Amino acid sequence: MAPWGELFAGVRGVLLDISGVLYDSGAGGGTAIAGSVEAVARLKRSQLKIRFCTNESQKSRAELVGQLRRLGFDISEGEVTAPAPAACQILKERGLRPHLLIHDGVRSEFDQIDTSNPNCVVIADAGESFSYQNMNSAFQVLMELESPVLISLGKGRYYKETSGLMLDVGPYMKALEYACGIQAEVVGKPSPEFFKSALQAIGVEAHQAVMIGDDIVGDVGGAQRCGMRALQVRTGKFRPSDEHHPEVKADGYVDNLAEAVDLLLQHVDK
Amino acid sequence: MAPWGELFAGVRGVLLDISGVLYDSGAGGGTAIAGSVEAVARLKRSQLKIRFCTNESQKSRAELVGQLRRLGFDISEGEVTAPAPAACQILKERGLRPHLLIHDGVRSEFDQIDTSNPNCVVIADAGESFSYQNMNSAFQVLMELESPVLISLGKGRYYKETSGLMLDVGPYMKALEYACGIQAEVVGKPSPEFFKSALQAIGVEAHQAVMIGDDIVGDVGGAQRCGMRALQVRTGKFRPSDEHHPEVKADGYVDNLAEAVDLLLQHVDK
Numbered sequence: 001m002a003p004w005g006e007l008f009a010g011v012r013g014v015l016l017d018i019s020g021v022l023y024d025s026g027a028g029g030g031t032a033i034a035g036s037v038e039a040v041a042r043l044k045r046s047q048l049k050i051r052f053c054t055n056e057s058q059k060s061r062a063e064l065v066g067q068l069r070r071l072g073f074d075i076s077e078g079e080v081t082a083p084a085p086a087a088c089q090i091l092k093e094r095g096l097r098p099h100l101l102i103h104d105g106v107r108s109e110f111d112q113i114d115t116s117n118p119n120c121v122v123i124a125d126a127g128e129s130f131s132y133q134n135m136n137s138a139f140q141v142l143m144e145l146e147s148p149v150l151i152s153l154g155k156g157r158y159y160k161e162t163s164g165l166m167l168d169v170g171p172y173m174k175a176l177e178y179a180c181g182i183q184a185e186v187v188g189k190p191s192p193e194f195f196k197s198a199l200q201a202i203g204v205e206a207h208q209a210v211m212i213g214d215d216i217v218g219d220v221g222g223a224q225r226c227g228m229r230a231l232q233v234r235t236g237k238f239r240p241s242d243e244h245h246p247e248v249k250a251d252g253y254v255d256n257l258a259e260a261v262d263l264l265l266q267h268v269d270k
Numbered sequence: 271m272a273p274w275g276e277l278f279a280g281v282r283g284v285l286l287d288i289s290g291v292l293y294d295s296g297a298g299g300g301t302a303i304a305g306s307v308e309a310v311a312r313l314k315r316s317q318l319k320i321r322f323c324t325n326e327s328q329k330s331r332a333e334l335v336g337q338l339r340r341l342g343f344d345i346s347e348g349e350v351t352a353p354a355p356a357a358c359q360i361l362k363e364r365g366l367r368p369h370l371l372i373h374d375g376v377r378s379e380f381d382q383i384d385t386s387n388p389n390c391v392v393i394a395d396a397g398e399s400f401s402y403q404n405m406n407s408a409f410q411v412l413m414e415l416e417s418p419v420l421i422s423l424g425k426g427r428y429y430k431e432t433s434g435l436m437l438d439v440g441p442y443m444k445a446l447e448y449a450c451g452i453q454a455e456v457v458g459k460p461s462p463e464f465f466k467s468a469l470q471a472i473g474v475e476a477h478q479a480v481m482i483g484d485d486i487v488g489d490v491g492g493a494q495r496c497g498m499r500a501l502q503v504r505t506g507k508f509r510p511s512d513e514h515h516p517e518v519k520a521d522g523y524v525d526n527l528a529e530a531v532d533l534l535l536q537h538v539d540k
Contacts (some may be wrong), residue, residue: 132400136437139428142433157449165413167406173451175441178435179427 013204020214020236024161035258055154057124083188154188190222283474290484290506296432305528325424353458424458460492
């Protein structure tokens with residue numbers, strides 16, 4: 001690992017994952033990760049540009065931000081890059097009418113989208129709504145299409161709730177890919193377009209940015225492939241084996257967001 | 271396609287898939303496919319050896335055979351090669367205690383198996399039991415194991431019920447593989463061991479046998495890789511695009527089992 005000063009040379013902006021970095025989601029709105037509320041506040045008082053870059057697709061941005069504010073975070077909807085709005089943009093541009101296999105909590109993001117006579121499927125982290133019946137309905141829609149289009153909001157393997165590890169959208173995306181013999185289009189991390197749109201929103205180039213996340217593949221690997229530096233926090237879905245991942249090596253590992261921000265603010269060019 | 275006489279030269283035995291060949295499963299026990307009851311009876315009156323080789327894993331063999339007999343088929347439990355008994359054999363040999371993600375209908379096949387303190391997961395076509403909660407429990411068991419073992423009864427993509435196409439175990443196996451970063455061990459078609467055990471049961475060599483199935487990959491491709499000839503019927507899950515499959519070409523395509531048996535009995539060496 002490079003010395004921290006060298007690692008952070010020229011950094012102007014920070015992308016922050018939310019779940020597992022700011023808080024652990026779960027019953028009753030989840031729990032802030034120790035030190036994260038103050039860490040976000042310190043970042044915001046610094047000269048660094050900051051953008052929240054999440055694959056959250058169980059909740060609308062409004063609901064997510066409301067929940068985080070109740071936990072004490074200084075965050076607003078306009079600071080969040082999330083997959084559902086990005087997907088809506090794509091659906092409109094391409095004239096796609098989705099069959100939605102999504103969580104009720106995120107449905108409001110699709111209010112302006114025509115879902116009649118579907119010509120594609122959008123899959124997101126649907127949680128309990130990943131019933132056999134709902135999966136089968138999505139499968140049947142895809143099999144009726146001449147050129148099946150499957151759009152997946154992220155492709156995470158799992159995330160951590162206060163109650164334990166939970167399956168994310170990725171396994172269900174893979175299930176439909178295999179069932180239909182197709183490849184999904186992923187909207188969200190680790191798609192390069194998604195990271196780039198987050199960077200554009202704060203006017204920072206990839207080589208000037210650090211991603212901080214708990215997902216060694218989706219956050220760290222994805223950001224690095226876009227030319228960013230990336231730190232993995234040892235919170236959220238982090239597992240010790242991540243530090244010996246066969247394909248991805250973070251630029252740095254830190255115990256939590258608080259440590260990451262400490263190091264950043266100590267070493268980033270004043 | 272070779273002329274039928276040439277194709278069937280030296281054939282001594284026939285492996286028959288069940289679902290989609292003999293009958294379409296569905297509400298009320300399903301429906302026999304036209305001509306199949308008589309076709310099985312004719313095969314049994316011939317000099318050919320016959321074995322039923324199924325990936326059925328929602329029902330015990332006893333229940334499956336009972337259902338088929340009610341539809342008029344001449345079939346007994348001892349004539350059926352099925353994944354659940356084959357899996358039990360493997361579990362016993364390797365001292366594995368499974369967490370079972372299976373349909374209630376097949377649970378009796380595992381009556382003699384120790385399922386306490388599980389050190390592997392067995393997944394089968396669980397149908398409605400593929401709830402998010404059940405998938406997540408299996409996932410959590412696997413993630414707790416140092417060397418996760420996932421045994422899948424078949425890896426079919428989908429099958430046809432009278433109500434339409436239905437997701438099979440394969441997509442859910444892929445979901446757990448992706449979630450845990452592992453590879454499942456498949457017990458059932460297209461595993462070569464499974465076809466071989468069906469052939470052994472009738473004392474027929476692969477080069478003397480014809481497989482008849484509706485699944486271009488699981489039945490036809492799997493049997494061909496074992497050195498068998500294989501016919502695809504245009505019933506069950508057959509789709510016209512199967513005849514132009516990029517990787518698998520059946521030795522012959524027939525409208526249904528009745529046509530296959532007509533051709534076999536006309537052309538097989540007397």
